[in-house]
């Protein structure tokens with residue numbers, strides 16, 4: 001479930017809200033109770049960093065240093 005951050009326009013505090021529904025109104029400020037809150041950009045941003053596999057030398061079935069198929073021999 002995404003977590004949204006809301007900032008109160010009155011007192012300026014930021015609070016996180018766990019959004020369970022797609023359509024949800026801006027929650028009231030937990031500090032001053034104002035309804036004048038606005039949604040900030042979510043910090044929920046999964047960054048998938050996949051390291052590239054090492055360059056394959058030789059063929060897939062032989063150990064790299066002992067591949068008779070490598071080198072075009």
Ligand SMILES: [Zn+2]
Nearest residue numbers: 008011029032
């Ligand atoms: Zn407030």
